[in-house]
Amino acid sequence: xxxxxxxxxxxxxxxxxxxxxxxxxxxxxxxxxxxxxxxxxxxxxxxxxxxxxxxxxxxxxxxxxxxxxxxxxxxxxxxxxxxxxxxxxxxxxxxxxxxxxxxxxxxxxxxxxxxxxxxxxxxxxxxxxxxxxxxxxxxxxxxxxxxxxxxxxxxxxxxxxxxxxxxxxxxxxxxxxxxxxxxxxxxxxxxxxxxxxxxxxxxxxxxxxxxxxxxxxxxxxxxxxxxxxxxxxxxxxxxxxxxxxxxxxxxxxxxxxxxxxxx
Amino acid sequence: xxxxxxxxxxxxxxxxxxxxxxxxxxxxxxxxxxxxxxxxxxxxxxxxxxxxxxxxxxxxxxxxxxxxxxxxxxxxxxxxxxxxxxxxxxxxxxxxxxxxxx
Numbered sequence: 001x002x003x004x005x006x007x008x009x010x011x012x013x014x015x016x017x018x019x020x021x022x023x024x025x026x027x028x029x030x031x032x033x034x035x036x037x038x039x040x041x042x043x044x045x046x047x048x049x050x051x052x053x054x055x056x057x058x059x060x061x062x063x064x065x066x067x068x069x070x071x072x073x074x075x076x077x078x079x080x081x082x083x084x085x086x087x088x089x090x091x092x093x094x095x096x097x098x099x100x101x102x103x104x105x106x107x108x109x110x111x112x113x114x115x116x117x118x119x120x121x122x123x124x125x126x127x128x129x130x131x132x133x134x135x136x137x138x139x140x141x142x143x144x145x146x147x148x149x150x151x152x153x154x155x156x157x158x159x160x161x162x163x164x165x166x167x168x169x170x171x172x173x174x175x176x177x178x179x180x181x182x183x184x185x186x187x188x189x190x191x192x193x194x195x196x197x198x199x200x201x202x203x204x205x206x207x208x209x210x211x212x213x214x215x216x217x218x219x220x221x222x223x224x225x226x227x228x229x230x231x232x233x234x235x236x237x238x239x240x241x242x243x244x245x246x247x248x249x250x251x252x253x254x255x256x257x258x259x260x261x262x263x
Numbered sequence: 264x265x266x267x268x269x270x271x272x273x274x275x276x277x278x279x280x281x282x283x284x285x286x287x288x289x290x291x292x293x294x295x296x297x298x299x300x301x302x303x304x305x306x307x308x309x310x311x312x313x314x315x316x317x318x319x320x321x322x323x324x325x326x327x328x329x330x331x332x333x334x335x336x337x338x339x340x341x342x343x344x345x346x347x348x349x350x351x352x353x354x355x356x357x358x359x360x361x362x363x364x365x
Contacts, residue, residue: 052348056355073267084275094274104269111274115281117309122285124305127294129286140286141279145313152306194359197333200318201354204337205347207310215300216307223308224315231320239320243312250300 039160046164049150050172053202056195057169058176062187064091065180071099075181082177086170087144090114093236113237120244121148128157142166146199149206214255222246329365333358 050057061082068078073095085091090111097107122143128151129136142163151162180187190196211217223243230239294302318334319325333354340353 049347052351068267071267072265073271074265077265077267077271081271081275084271085278087278090274090278094270098266098270104266104273107270108273108277111270112277112281115278118278118282119284120305121309122282123289124285124302126285126289127291129290133287136286136290137279137283140283143282143286149306149310149313192359192362194329194333194355194357194362197318197330197337197354197358198351200314200330200334201337201351202347203310203313203317204334205341205350207307207314208341210307210310216304219304220307220311222311224311227312227315228319228325231316231323231325234323236320236323239316240309240312243308244305246308246311247301247304249308250302250304251297254300 042158042160043164046147046150046158046161046166047168048164049161050146050165050168053146053198054168054172056190056198057172058179059187059190059193059195060088061173061176062180062183063190064088064095065177066184066187067092067099068095068177069181069184071095078181079174079178082174085111085115086141086173087111087115087118088173089236110236113235113241116237117240117244118143120241120247121145125151125157125159125162128159128162130159139163142170144169146202149203152206152210212257214257215249215252217257218249218252219246222249329358329361332361 064082065078068081068091069075073081081091081094085094093114094107094111097110098104122140125143125148129139131139139159139162142165144166146169147162147165150165151157151159153161207220211220223246226243226246227239230242234242314334318330319327321328336357337350337354340350345353
C-alpha cells in the first residue's frame, strides 16, 4: 500500500516535473530563438543604416584606387591597402604624400597620425567586444568612423550593429577600390555629386541623439571647438585626436539636458 | 620591394594594431565610474570633431565651402525630425547644386 502511494506520488510528481521541464525547455527555446532574432535584427540594422552611404563609399574608394594607381601603386598594392588599412583619410593622405615625392616614412607618419583616433574609439567600444583575443582583433578591424558612430546607443556600444555596419562599409570600400583600379578615372568625381558633404551630415545625425546631458553637450561643443581651433596650426589628424580631451566633461557633476534647450 | 608596398604593409599593420588595441587589451575590464563617464563622452566629443573637420577643414585650413552649406541643410532636416537618409541626401544635394551653379 505504501509502495503504491509512493509510486502514485512519484508518477504525479514525475509527470508534473516533466510538464514543467517541457514548459521550461520551450521557454528556453523561445528565449534562445528570441535572442537569435534580436541578434539578427541588430546585424541587419547596422547593415541597413549604411546603405544610404554605400554609393558615396564606393565612389570615394574608386577615386582612391585611381589616385593610388597614378601615384605608382600596382593594382594589388592598391587593393591590399584598402583591405588592410580600411580607413579612407589615412589612405588618401599616405598616397598623396608618396605622389608628391615624399618618403615611405613620411607616408606612414601621416597615416598613423590620422588613424590614431581609432585608439580612443576602440577603448570606448572595448567592452562591447567578446570572445578571445583573435576574435576581438578580427572584429575590431570593422571599426571605422561610420560603424563606430552607428553602434552607439544610449551611451553603450552594440557589437552586432558595429559588425553589420562595418561589413557593408568594408565590401563597399574594397570593392570600390577594385572598381577604381579597373575603371581608371572614368567614374566621375564624388565631389560633383556632393558626396563629400554626406559624411559630416551623417556624423551630425548620429551625434544629436547622444546629447542627453549638459556634460555631453559640453563634450560635443568642446570637441568641435578644439578641432576647429587646431586645424590651422597642427598636422592633419591631430585636431580630431585632441578633441578626445573634451570628453573630460564627464568628470563634472552630471546634469540633465532638457530637449527644448537644444531644439 | 617597392616604396608603395612598404607603405601598404607598415600602415596596414599599424592600423590593425591601433584598432585592436582597446578591444584586445582593455577587454572586459570594468572601468571605475568616473573613467566610465569620461569614456562615454568620447562619442559626442569625437563625432563633433569629425563633423567640424569634415565640413570645414581642407588641407590644414579652415574653409567655408559647399560642405558647410550641406551641413546647414542637414541641421535643418534634423530639426524637422527627418529620417537619416533624408538628412544625408539634403546635405549631398545642397552641395551638388551649389557646385553645379558656381
